[in-house]
Amino acid sequence: MYKYSDFPWPESVTEMFPNHRQVVAYLEAYARHFGLLGCIRFGHQVVGMEYDGVSEEAMASWGEWSGNDFVVLCIGRFSGVTHIPTFAEGKGPEAFDGQVIHSIEYAKMGTAKAKEMIRSKRVTVVGYLKSALDIAAECAEVNGTAHPCTMVVRTKHWIMPDYFAWGVHISKLYLNRFSELLIHKPGEGFLLSLLATLLTPWECIHPKIPQLAVIGYSESIANLYTSELRAKWLAHFLDGGIRLPSVTAMQNDVLEWEKYMKRYSGQYFRRSGIAILHTWYNDQLCRDMGCKPRRKKGFFKELFEVYRPGDYVDLLPKKQ
Numbered sequence: 001m002y003k004y005s006d007f008p009w010p011e012s013v014t015e016m017f018p019n020h021r022q023v024v025a026y027l028e029a030y031a032r033h034f035g036l037l038g039c040i041r042f043g044h045q046v047v048g049m050e051y052d053g054v055s056e057e058a059m060a061s062w063g064e065w066s067g068n069d070f071v072v073l074c075i076g077r078f079s080g081v082t083h084i085p086t087f088a089e090g091k092g093p094e095a096f097d098g099q100v101i102h103s104i105e106y107a108k109m110g111t112a113k114a115k116e117m118i119r120s121k122r123v124t125v126v127g128y129l130k131s132a133l134d135i136a137a138e139c140a141e142v143n144g145t146a147h148p149c150t151m152v153v154r155t156k157h158w159i160m161p162d163y164f165a166w167g168v169h170i171s172k173l174y175l176n177r178f179s180e181l182l183i184h185k186p187g188e189g190f191l192l193s194l195l196a197t198l199l200t201p202w203e204c205i206h207p208k209i210p211q212l213a214v215i216g217y218s219e220s221i222a223n224l225y226t227s228e229l230r231a232k233w234l235a236h237f238l239d240g241g242i243r244l245p246s247v248t249a250m251q252n253d254v255l256e257w258e259k260y261m262k263r264y265s266g267q268y269f270r271r272s273g274i275a276i277l278h279t280w281y282n283d284q285l286c287r288d289m290g291c292k293p294r295r296k297k298g299f300f301k302e303l304f305e306v307y308r309p310g311d312y313v314d315l316l317p318k319k320q
């Protein structure tokens, strides 16, 4: 699942969960293969951006997206937002009789040093999201049951302990069309579903901010899969292959999404997971690109087989 549609993993990688070195090697090989390295200026930070064009007032009156130059933001969700908590005096790390480090420092140490640091120690991990779970898993691997790691958790989250539920791989529960029939989608109802089908999904562009797109903000079970098709959609759009509807129509679509997210995600509506609607979402991107959204051979395969990056390998976008 974690792969580009047009670039297989090397045969030497047979693990179900490759480690981070193998993932980095795969991404580097992709960049080398498609000649991307020469297009990247490493070691530079963008410190600001200024729009050099018409005034904001003029832009506000535009009925359609316009302009030539384009910026694509791919700065990730976590860049520059390291959350280092502050504590009242005497109640922070100094109150603990042991070493206290932030997950960022742990990550910077590199695998060998980090493993050495936690070996045979009693480790407490504070938190319960991605970094916390990754570090707890590493502690379990290094120390086994001899020195189990303790997790201190403020907010409980449902964490799936395994990729299998009742013996079925979880992707079969939400990455095929049958499972999608069981969930609500934005724009339901005949007329609204027609609307949602005709309009582009705006997850990567903002109707009121022309000439800018964001790739990489949404998440799902494997994030290359989430971003690749969206990047293809954007490339096709920049090639002049897609004509956007009016700004008003796009804004109405955004409102429709917001209503849907608030209704079904409650207090978590600002989160950006699209996993359960992945195939449905990809369908919209395919339609915009003039490609067939149904990519399986046969009725039952279409209904029950899991959709994966490989299903989009021969996507050939057509100009509208």
Ligand SMILES: Cc1cc2nc3c(=O)[nH]c(=O)nc-3n(C[C@H](O)[C@H](O)[C@H](O)COP(=O)(O)OP(=O)(O)OC[C@H]3O[C@@H](n4cnc5c(N)ncnc54)[C@H](O)[C@@H]3O)c2cc1C
Residues within 6 Å of the ligand: 002, 044, 045, 046, 047, 074, 075, 076, 077, 078, 079, 130, 131, 134, 215, 216, 217, 219, 221, 222, 223, 224
């Ligand atoms: C602990 C952890 C575990 C995870 N595990 C998984 C997993 O198992 N599977 C999975 O699919 N996903 C996983 N993810 C999520 C995955 O890492 C992200 O979805 C993915 O890295 C997003 O890629 P990206 O290119 O959009 O952003 P990033 O990988 O964050 O890349 C953004 C880049 O932009 C650069 N940048 C930011 N601001 C500027 C600036 N002003 N100027 C220049 N450069 C800038 C940053 O330095 C960075 O290199 C995990 C994330 C975390 C934190």
